Amino acid sequence: MQPTETIQVETETVGCDGGGGALGHPMVYLTLTAGGHVDCPYCGRHFVLKEGAKTSHGH
Template sequence: MTQSPPETKIVDSYKVACDGGEGALGHPRVYLQIPREHGWVECPYCDAKFVHKDHAGTAA
């Protein structure tokens, strides 16, 4: 069984929330702060990567 890579979302806010996006099958909602110097943050539960739109071309 292969596992799909984590989802990457381009956002326009430096504060984001993630709940896994699957309703009852998701995870507890967490609020994340995107560091301005990096421009991205990963959810500690589902590994979804949130990239601020100003860093979309440079985020690793």
């Protein structure tokens, strides 16, 4: 089994399609938690907020 891919992002909402083109999965939009991370329920990619990036949680 391949290790889960970690992707650093600068926005609190991210889109994931599995990155495999036609072999990926449907596009889903995910919102980072207050802790600055979220996992894709389809492929398990782990999205984390890039150090120093700011979100508008609690706007």
